[in-house]
Amino acid sequence: MDYKDYYKILGVERDAKPEDIKRVYRRLARKYHPDVSKEADAENKFKEVQEAYEVLKDPEKRAAYDQLGSQWRQGQSFTPPPDWGRDFEFTTSFGGREDSGFSDFFSSLFGARSAFRGQRGGSGFGGFSSAGEDHAAKIQIDLEDAFRGGAQNIELKTPQLDESGRVLVKPRTLKVTIPAGVIEGQKIRLAGQGSPGAGGGPAGDLYLEIGFKPHRLFQAEGRDITLQLPIAPWEAALGATVPTPTLAGTVDLRIPANAKAGQKLRLRGRGLPGPTPGDQYVVLKIVLPPADSPKAKELYEQMQKELPFDPRAEMTRAE
Known part of the structure; x- marks a missing residue:
C-alpha cells in the first residue's frame, strides 16, 4: 500500500x-x-x-x-x-x-x-x-x-x-x-x-x-490463544506432566513421549470465552541445558558416544 x-x-x-x-x-x-x-x-x-x-x-x-x-x-x-x-x-x-x-x-x-x-x-x-x-x-x-x-x-x-x-x-x-x-x-x-x-x-x-496489548506469554488469534512452552530434552524424550499457564490459571499438561520441537498440543476450551470458546494451543520448545560444568560436559559426551543419533540423517538420505 x-x-x-x-x-x-x-x-x-x-x-x-x-x-x-x-x-x-x-x-x-x-x-x-x-x-x-x-x-x-x-x-x-x-x-x-x-x-x-x-x-x-x-x-x-x-x-x-x-x-x-x-x-x-x-x-x-x-x-x-x-x-x-x-x-x-x-x-x-x-x-x-x-x-x-x-x-x-x-x-x-x-x-x-x-x-x-x-x-x-x-x-x-x-x-x-x-x-x-x-x-x-x-x-x-x-x-x-x-x-x-x-x-x-x-x-x-x-x-x-x-x-x-x-x-x-x-x-x-x-x-x-x-x-x-x-x-x-x-x-x-x-x-x-x-x-x-x-x-x-x-x-x-x-x-x-x-x-x-502485547503479552509476555500469550498470542491471540480470534478466540484462540497460543503459548510457547519450554521443556527439557528428557521431558520431550520420556514424556512428562508439565504445569502450563492458561488465562484461567495453571493446568497440568501431559507431554507425550518422543515429543518434537514445534509440536502443537491443544487445550480445548482454554482460549477466550464465547458462544464457542476458543482453544489454547501449546507449542513445544525444547531447551537444552548448558554444558557449563565438568559434569554437564561429561553427560553430553556420554550421550554422544552411546546414542545412535544423527540430527542430519534426513539431509543425507538418498532420494
Whole structure:
C-alpha cells in the first residue's frame, strides 16, 4: 500500500489554516472535475483531491493523520504502525454522504465510515433535527481483561478547533464495560457518546475498536490463544506432566513421549470465552541445558558416544 501525502496532493503546508485548505480544495476540484476538466487523468486526480480534503478539513482526522509524522513520502510503501490511532477519537461520517471511492490507505487509517444517520424528527430548524455524527477510537486492553471482562476507565483524545483554526487535543475519560470474550478488532458501541445532534436531535454514538496489548506469554488469534512452552530434552524424550499457564490459571499438561520441537498440543476450551470458546494451543520448545560444568560436559559426551543419533540423517538420505 502506498502512503498518501494529503498536504502535497493539495499543495499546502502542514500548518495551513482550514480556510486556506478549503480555498485550495475548491480551486483543484474545479480544475479536475471530470465533467468539465480536460486535464489528463482528471477523474483520478479529482478523487485524490477529494480524499485529501476529507481528511484535512476534519480536525479529528487531520490531527490523527498528523500523528504519522512528516517522514513519509508520497507513494512510499506504507504500513500503519501497530499502535497507530490508539486511544484517538475521530468522526466516522462526513456531511451526510457515504463515499466508497476512497483508497486502501484511507481505509487502513480510519476504517469504514458510517452511513448518514439521517433525520430523526424533532423540532429543529424548519421542523427537522439531525443526529450527531458517530465517532470511533481504538483502545488497547490486557488479554486478561478480554478473558474476564469488567469495567475500565479509558482516556480518549478529542481534537477540536480553537478560534484561530488551530487543532487542540482535549482528553476525556469514559467508563467502559468490556464484555468477557471480546476479541481483537471487535467494536463496542457507546450510545450517545459521539457528536451532539442538531436541532434537538440525538447525539451520535462512539465505537471503540478493541486491540490487545502485547503479552509476555500469550498470542491471540480470534478466540484462540497460543503459548510457547519450554521443556527439557528428557521431558520431550520420556514424556512428562508439565504445569502450563492458561488465562484461567495453571493446568497440568501431559507431554507425550518422543515429543518434537514445534509440536502443537491443544487445550480445548482454554482460549477466550464465547458462544464457542476458543482453544489454547501449546507449542513445544525444547531447551537444552548448558554444558557449563565438568559434569554437564561429561553427560553430553556420554550421550554422544552411546546414542545412535544423527540430527542430519534426513539431509543425507538418498532420494
